[in-house]
Amino acid sequence: MAQFKGTERYVASRELEVAVNAAVALQRPLLVKGEPGTGKTVLAHEIAQALGYPLIEWHIKSTTKAQQGLYEYDAVSRLRDGQLGDPRVHDIANYIVRGKLWDAFEAEAPVVLLIDEIDKADIEFPNDLLLELDRMQFFVYETRKTVQARHRPVVIITSNNEKELPDAFLRRCFFHYIRFPDRETMEMIVRSHFPDIRRDLLREALNVFFEIREVGELKKKPATSELLDWLKLLTIEDMPPEALRSSDAKTALPPLYGAMLKNEQDVHLFERLAFLARRRGG
Amino acid sequence: MFAPFILALRAAGVPASITEYLALLRAMKEGVADFSVDDFYHLSRAALVKDERHLDRFDRVFGEIFKGLEAPEGEAPREIPAEWLRRMAEKILTPEEMAQVEALGGFDTLMETLRKRLAEQKGRHQGGSKWIGTAGTSPFGAHGYNPEGVRIGQDESRHRRAVKVWDQRNFKDLDEDEALSSRNMKVALRRLRRFARTGAATELDIPGTIGATARNGGSLDLHMVPERHNAVKVLLLMDIGGSMDDHIRICQELFTAARSEFKHLEFWYFHNCPYERVWRTNRRRRETERPMMEVLRTYGPDWRLVFVGDATMSPYEIIQPGGSVEHWNEEAGQVWMQRLTRHFRKSAWLNPVEPTHWRYTQSIGILQRLMENRMYPLTLAGLETMARELAR
Numbered sequence: 119m120a121q122f123k124g125t126e127r128y129v130a131s132r133e134l135e136v137a138v139n140a141a142v143a144l145q146r147p148l149l150v151k152g153e154p155g156t157g158k159t160v161l162a163h164e165i166a167q168a169l170g171y172p173l174i175e176w177h178i179k180s181t182t183k184a185q186q187g188l189y190e191y192d193a194v195s196r197l198r199d200g201q202l203g204d205p206r207v208h209d210i211a212n213y214i215v216r217g218k219l220w221d222a223f224e225a226e227a228p229v230v231l232l233i234d235e236i237d238k239a240d241i242e243f244p245n246d247l248l249l250e251l252d253r254m255q256f257f258v259y260e261t262r263k264t265v266q267a268r269h270r271p272v273v274i275i276t277s278n279n280e281k282e283l284p285d286a287f288l289r290r291c292f293f294h295y296i297r298f299p300d301r302e303t304m305e306m307i308v309r310s311h312f313p314d315i316r317r318d319l320l321r322e323a324l325n326v327f328f329e330i331r332e333v334g335e336l337k338k339k340p341a342t343s344e345l346l347d348w349l350k351l352l353t354i355e356d357m358p359p360e361a362l363r364s365s366d367a368k369t370a371l372p373p374l375y376g377a378m379l380k381n382e383q384d385v386h387l388f389e390r391l392a393f394l395a396r397r398r399g400g
Numbered sequence: 401m402f403a404p405f406i407l408a409l410r411a412a413g414v415p416a417s418i419t420e421y422l423a424l425l426r427a428m429k430e431g432v433a434d435f436s437v438d439d440f441y442h443l444s445r446a447a448l449v450k451d452e453r454h455l456d457r458f459d460r461v462f463g464e465i466f467k468g469l470e471a472p473e474g475e476a477p478r479e480i481p482a483e484w485l486r487r488m489a490e491k492i493l494t495p496e497e498m499a500q501v502e503a504l505g506g507f508d509t510l511m512e513t514l515r516k517r518l519a520e521q522k523g524r525h526q527g528g529s530k531w532i533g534t535a536g537t538s539p540f541g542a543h544g545y546n547p548e549g550v551r552i553g554q555d556e557s558r559h560r561r562a563v564k565v566w567d568q569r570n571f572k573d574l575d576e577d578e579a580l581s582s583r584n585m586k587v588a589l590r591r592l593r594r595f596a597r598t599g600a601a602t603e604l605d606i607p608g609t610i611g612a613t614a615r616n617g618g619s620l621d622l623h624m625v626p627e628r629h630n631a632v633k634v635l636l637l638m639d640i641g642g643s644m645d646d647h648i649r650i651c652q653e654l655f656t657a658a659r660s661e662f663k664h665l666e667f668w669y670f671h672n673c674p675y676e677r678v679w680r681t682n683r684r685r686r687e688t689e690r691p692m693m694e695v696l697r698t699y700g701p702d703w704r705l706v707f708v709g710d711a712t713m714s715p716y717e718i719i720q721p722g723g724s725v726e727h728w729n730e731e732a733g734q735v736w737m738q739r740l741t742r743h744f745r746k747s748a749w750l751n752p753v754e755p756t757h758w759r760y761t762q763s764i765g766i767l768q769r770l771m772e773n774r775m776y777p778l779t780l781a782g783l784e785t786m787a788r789e790l791a792r
Contacts, residue, residue, distance in 0.1 A: 132439070
């Protein structure tokens with residue numbers, strides 16, 4: 119059986135590995151939750167890479183219907199073809215458009231199917247996929263055909279917790295909650311992305327990063343992806359580590375803060391706090 | 401095999417079902433967790449817990465059921481970095497506490513005891529990696545060591561494997577009975593949001609019409625659907641000032657969380673108990689004041705009314721005319737309360753005070769009665785119950 123381990127670019131905790139392996143072994147969906155920016159979507163890419171399977175991504179929006187993942191009957195083009203007298207019109211199968219789930223089921227080799235941000239969709243969405251994900255098959259009414267998975271795909275589902283998922287759905291999944299990485303893990307993560315980052319720069323950057331995260335009232339706390347963006351900018355700009363020590367710099371904000379603080383209230387708040395801290399310190 | 405474990409989980413409020421139990425057993429059979437307690441812990445967590453709010457409960461039950469399960473030997477910390485401990489202690493203990501430590505024979509004696517205890521535990525192999533900081537009888541616990549901070553070895557990466565992960569209770573913050581963060585609240589408040597199609601069919605269903613027409617072979621077939629809108633309208637009345645000052649932050653969180661959730665959300669402030677006037681902005685109270693009767697007339701009975709307040713005041717402020725602390729009120733607070741709860745079909749009161757303290761405050765009891773027991777604590781669980789009540 120293929121085993122999932124963290125890759126060079128993705129640091130996976132042991133608990134995550136166990137959860138993924140359990141889901142793969144039992145061929146059940148793995149539901150991944152966690153703070154935005156902790157690498158839920160990236161996880162699917164890494165699993166696909168680690169297992170050597172192709173990845174099929176299905177990004178969910180508020181308007182997505184479960185049926186769209188299976189197939190769609192393109193009645194409009196059939197109507198048009200009917201008006202124009204196209205001979206294709208007689209075979210309804212010409213107007214069945216396959217969805218992502220169909221693609222995953224009919225694939226020659228096993229695939230990883232990512233259902234991204236399932237909580238964005240309507241509340242009934244997960245319920246509508248229960249049977250399909252359980253049996254890995256569905257019925258096409260128009261052509262009276264059952265589509266059956268040749269190989270059960272590895273299904274990864276991510277959720278940002280915007281809606282409660284129904285119990286019946288949850289019962290069929292394995293669940294993993296990605297915790298926010300601690301400093302040590304964060305260092306590993308950064309190193310896996312920037313293997314030759316300067317040690318002192320990294321230390322200062324992490325200091326600033328965790329300091330910002332500790333500010334309780336931020337609207338959007340910076341997460342791993344923001345930190346990586348910021349570090350990338352810092353290395354491109356070739357910023358000296360001293361510049362990150364905001365306490366003695368002229369401005370209270372760390373350089374290139376735009377990568378981490380995403381709205382102006384947060385920027386103001388941080389500025390004010392940094393100012394207060396400096397006054398107390400000085 | 402693990403039946404008692406599942407039962408204990410269910411008793412603790414983790415909704416694990418037979419399906420999940422079977423999945424766990426199958427995964428064990430597949431060899432996902434081979435001979436490692438930690439892996440078994442991770443596996444059973446992934447299989448049995450489906451909601452991060454239950455992770456903390458799971459950890460507690462796991463710790464209880466599998467107490468005494470040992471990490472493989474050779475992984476318990478054998479050496480204590482004494483210097484490190486001392487540093488920790490100096491950082492954490494106040495001078496008075498340090499003096500107490502001195503009185504007990506000084507730091508070195510304490511370290512000696514600690515060393516002995518560790519050796520003893522290793523020998524017994526029973527609860528061997530139990531951290532000294534958590535042991536109730538340990539002199540370390542008794543002297544104000546932070547149990548989180550002094551778990552020996554936790555800061556040292558080479559000892560990390562020996563830490564029982566479920567003893568760390570990393571997910572405490574996610575338990576629904578713990579205090580709220582603004583994100584948690586959003587989750588609970590979303591319950592209130594009912595994306596329901598209500599009312600008569602008023603909107604032309606274009607995709608439906610096209611679909612039906614096409615299926616009809618080109619002859620027009622019109623379809624209508626009811627307009628889709630967020631059916632929930634919420635009126636928030638928040639207690640501000642006085643005894644509420646402690647809770648203002650948590651209320652503001654509730655408020656910001658709520659604001660992004662509803663299309664129709666109105667908020668007004670009152671002080672202690674609602675009387676004939678409410679206001680919009682606390683800082684510009686005089687200019688933004690409105691008579692309560694006008695509020696009653698403005699918002700129809702289909703609005704959900706939510707009070708946020710600690711309901712902690714003198715009972716006279718509720719039951720007596722003129723009982724208010726800041727002005728002469730012609731009618732008693734309870735008259736206004738009754739008027740409000742009668743006008744709005746659905747109402748609830750959120751109280752940031754812990755429910756265990758409710759019965760010690762008379763005014764909470766009175767308001768609880770006026771609200772017909774629809775007072776809920778300001779926690780995730782309380783919010784959920786409230787939302788369920790209001791959405792019904």
